[in-house]
Amino acid sequence: xxxxxxxxxxxxxxxxxxxxxxxxxxxxxxxxxxxxxxxxxxxxxxxxxxxxxxxxxxxxxxxxxxxxxxxxxxxxxxxxxxxxxxxxxxxxxxxxxxxxxxxxxxxxxxxxxxxxxxxxxxxxxxxxxxxxxxxxxxxxxxxxxxxx
Numbered sequence: 001x002x003x004x005x006x007x008x009x010x011x012x013x014x015x016x017x018x019x020x021x022x023x024x025x026x027x028x029x030x031x032x033x034x035x036x037x038x039x040x041x042x043x044x045x046x047x048x049x050x051x052x053x054x055x056x057x058x059x060x061x062x063x064x065x066x067x068x069x070x071x072x073x074x075x076x077x078x079x080x081x082x083x084x085x086x087x088x089x090x091x092x093x094x095x096x097x098x099x100x101x102x103x104x105x106x107x108x109x110x111x112x113x114x115x116x117x118x119x120x121x122x123x124x125x126x127x128x129x130x131x132x133x134x135x136x137x138x139x140x141x142x143x144x145x146x147x148x
Contacts, residue, residue, distance in 0.1 A: 035053050035054055035055055035106065036049075036054050036055065037054070037055040037056075037057060037104075037132040037136075038054055038055065038056055038057075039056075039057065039058065039080045039132075039136030039137075039139065040056065040058045040078050040079055040080045040082070040083050040084060040085040040136070041080055041082045041083045041136070041139070042136075043056060043083075043085050043109070043115065044083040044085065048109060049108075049109075050108075050109055051108065052108065053106060053107065053108050053118075054106075054107075054108065055104050055105065055106055055132070056078060056085065056087070056104070056105050056107070056115050056117075057078070057102070057103065057104040057105070057132050057136060058078035058079050058080045058085070058102070058103070058136065058137065059078065059079055059080070059081070059100060059101065059102050059103075059137065060076050060077070060078060060097070060098070060099050060100060060101050060102075060103060061076070061077040061078070061079050061084060061099070062099040062100050063099065064076045064077035064084075064099070065099055071090065072090050072091055072092065073088065073089070073090045074088070074089050074090075074093060075087070075088050075089075076089075076099075078103070078105070078115075080136045080137050080139065081137060082139075085113075085115055086113075086114045086115065087105055087107075087114070087115045087116075087117055087120075088114050088115070088116050088117065089105065089107075089116075089117040089120050091120075093120055093122075094120060094121065094122040095122075096122035097120060097122045101122055102122075102134075102137075103120055103121060103122050104120075104121045104132070105117035105119065105120045105121070106118050106119040106121075107119070
């Protein structure tokens, strides 16, 4: 094999290896930043990850919002009309947050089964419902009434 051809072959091999590493890093980064959505029923049934971030959606249970202490911590319950999950959030809630409102929260479960939210998102008008929340609420209603 001629030296020029050998150098070209080595260069192509190095480019392929570099492309492989770049693709591997991109997929690893994508997988680490992937955030799944779970309904409150899924969380109660143990389908949600214990030590990973995920989204939890549902309706805020009326009469469940409480502010323990003087800080910015808020505790409330989310439901899909089948099962409830307690959510704890420290921070400023969105202006549209209220009881009976559909929300999606980003966070993780703690050891006591309480969802500790890092961010709370409320729906933005009267007619909009995030598709994940609407689907989980429909499923929860059907389970509560015994329909399929």
